[in-house]
Amino acid sequence: MPELFGHTRARVAARHALLTPHNHVGSAVPGITGATAVVLINEAMGAKFAQLLVTFQAGGQAVLPAGAGQTFGYLHGGAATVSIGAQKGKVSAGWYFYAPAGSAWSLTDVAPDTRVTLFQKKYVPLAGTPAPAAIIADSALVPGTPFLGDPAANLQVLLPDSPAFDLAVNVFAYQPGGHLPFVEIHVMEHGLIMLGGQGVYRLEDSWYPVEQGDVIWMGPFCPQWFVAMGKTPASYLYYKDVNRAAL
Ligand code: UGY
Ligand code: MN
Secondary structure, rough: OHHHHHOOEEEOOOEEEEHHHHHHEEEOOOOEEEEEEEEEEEEHHHOOOOOEEEEEEEEEEEEOOOEEEEEEEEEEEEEEEEEOOOOOEEEOOOEEEEOOOOOEEEEEEEOOOOEEEEEEOOOOOEEOOOOOOEEEEEHOOOOOOEEEEEEEEEEEOOOOOOOOOEEEEEEEOOOOEEOOOOOOOOOOEEEEEEEEEEEEEEEEEEEEEEEEEOOOEOOOOOOOEEEEEOOOOOOEEEEEEEEEEEE
């Protein structure tokens, strides 16, 4: 019982945060009904995006109007029908969708216990570049590449690598003992959820044991490093802001 006597692995610091499944408290989020929605990261924490975990009960759904925000959704399990403007498709574990700014989207016919991570960000247009279109796809079909040539660290890039996108979402999978090759320090933010396995994450000047379900915020210039530990591979889904001017 990690929370006995008020203990938790969680920490909210200046440039990073770690939240575990034991810390979750639901929020009422307009448009999401019959579900527990937990806002894990948002502007109140210091981030420029939002990350939510939504767990649907029987009869639950999400019906969101068109707005300035864009939404990326990833299904951890369950099944649903996703509609983005006129585009529609069935999604289940490992599938994801991207709803551009200005498009209404919904998740309906949702199977009970369907769990979805949502990343939301206000879209920053790029002059002369048309905004991205909607996407509904299966992450199992996205080829991975060894990160900086290391076969123990496999990177899947889920959204097109194109200047139209001001966000990226990737899946990073590590063999036991696999690790980030160096301590990264960069202007881009991350929102991350551990999909499986375990390891140790260095964030700023602290090292944290992490496991499936843990969520991490890394603010701009947060020193970061990860090593996978244990007998099974570790993987995480993560958000990153990309492709826009420094000033
Ligand atoms: O894309 C990234 O910056 C990635 N290598 N960072 C991370 O996994 N913490
Ligand atoms: Mn990084």
